[in-house]
Amino acid sequence: MSAHIIDGKAIAQKVLDEVRTAAAALAARGITPGLAVVLVGEDPASQVYVRNKVLRAGEVGIRSLERRLPADASEAEVLALIEALNRDKTVNGILVQLPLPAQIDENKVIQAIRPEKDVDGFHVANVGALQQGLPALTACTPLGCLRLLRETCGDLSGKHAVVVGRSNIVGKPMAALLLQAHCAVTVVHSRTPDAAGLCRLADIVVVAVGRPRMVDGSWLKPGAVVIDVGINRIDENGKSRLVGDVDFESAKEVASAITPVPGGVGPMTIACLMQNTVSATLAQIAAPASDNPSGGKPQTA
Numbered sequence: 445m446s447a448h449i450i451d452g453k454a455i456a457q458k459v460l461d462e463v464r465t466a467a468a469a470l471a472a473r474g475i476t477p478g479l480a481v482v483l484v485g486e487d488p489a490s491q492v493y494v495r496n497k498v499l500r501a502g503e504v505g506i507r508s509l510e511r512r513l514p515a516d517a518s519e520a521e522v523l524a525l526i527e528a529l530n531r532d533k534t535v536n537g538i539l540v541q542l543p544l545p546a547q548i549d550e551n552k553v554i555q556a557i558r559p560e561k562d563v564d565g566f567h568v569a570n571v572g573a574l575q576q577g578l579p580a581l582t583a584c585t586p587l588g589c590l591r592l593l594r595e596t597c598g599d600l601s602g603k604h605a606v607v608v609g610r611s612n613i614v615g616k617p618m619a620a621l622l623l624q625a626h627c628a629v630t631v632v633h634s635r636t637p638d639a640a641g642l643c644r645l646a647d648i649v650v651v652a653v654g655r656p657r658m659v660d661g662s663w664l665k666p667g668a669v670v671i672d673v674g675i676n677r678i679d680e681n682g683k684s685r686l687v688g689d690v691d692f693e694s695a696k697e698v699a700s701a702i703t704p705v706p707g708g709v710g711p712m713t714i715a716c717l718m719q720n721t722v723s724a725t726l727a728q729i730a731a732p733a734s735d736n737p738s739g740g741k742p743q744t745a
């Protein structure tokens with residue numbers, strides 16, 4: 445058996461088409477969603493990510509503002525920029541590209557973003573709201589994974605999902621989303637004695653550990669659906685290539701469906717960022733925030 449290859453590019457395009465339609469409806473009311481992307485320093489990978497986000501925004505009718513600060517910017521300078529963007533009524537979403545330089549406390553910066561403009565879904569108000577099943581802006585990568593699963597499996601109710609990895613950006617919000625979708629959810633991580641054995645019980649496996657090809661076919665129940673969040677650059681036979689956290693070749697012989705790397709989860713993350721920006725804009729129109737930066741409520745994803 446060889447698994448169905450889940451086409452992340454095509455599903456991301458579907459999300460982007462939905463976002464374009466929603467942005468056009470807003471434009472007809474004289475409203476253009478605005479996304480501010482903050483980049484501190486010159487990290488080459490971050491520059492590529494930011495360029496792609498800005499390009500994609502333009503394609504779907506979202507106005508983007510790029511704000512760059514030098515690598516030696518102080519924490520106070522970054523916080524002052526966030527404060528200005530919080531107050532700017534033309535900015536509906538704020539994304540601070542991570543990682544930040546070492547002299548800046550990443551968490552302090554994230555928590556300074558008004559929750560209703562936190563299109564990354566990293567603010568504790570949004571994280572807490574997600575846990576309670578309340579309307580929240582939700583981290584883009586797990587949101588993209590959930591959409592891939594819904595497109596592939598339909599109703600997820602009653603399925604057993606195993607999430608491999610417990611990061612704040614992917615593993616934890618992924619588990620919360622799957623629970624909300626009525627799955628039984630197990631989270632395994634580096635201290636779990638028999639992670640492979642637990643995985644073999646799963647109908648759905650989502651892997652986000654940052655270790656190339658860690659999960660192979662022997663970890664999977666026949667017919668499992670596999671979502672691979674990893675993007676790892678490795679050298680193989682003198683060539684550089686991208687591989688996931690899943691060993692695609694062996695996994696695809698056991699799974700019923702699997703995401704490739706690249707072309708699986710990757711395109712979904714940016715598409716869901718655009719979706720969050722439009723959701724944030726709609727929520728802000730419905731419930732305008734006061735000028736008090738801490739007075740905003742978390743809004744619908």
Ligand code: GUN
Nearest residue numbers: 539540541542543564613
């Ligand atoms: N750096 C790597 N992943 C992410 C992400 O999802 N959001 C932001 N802001 N920075 C990142």
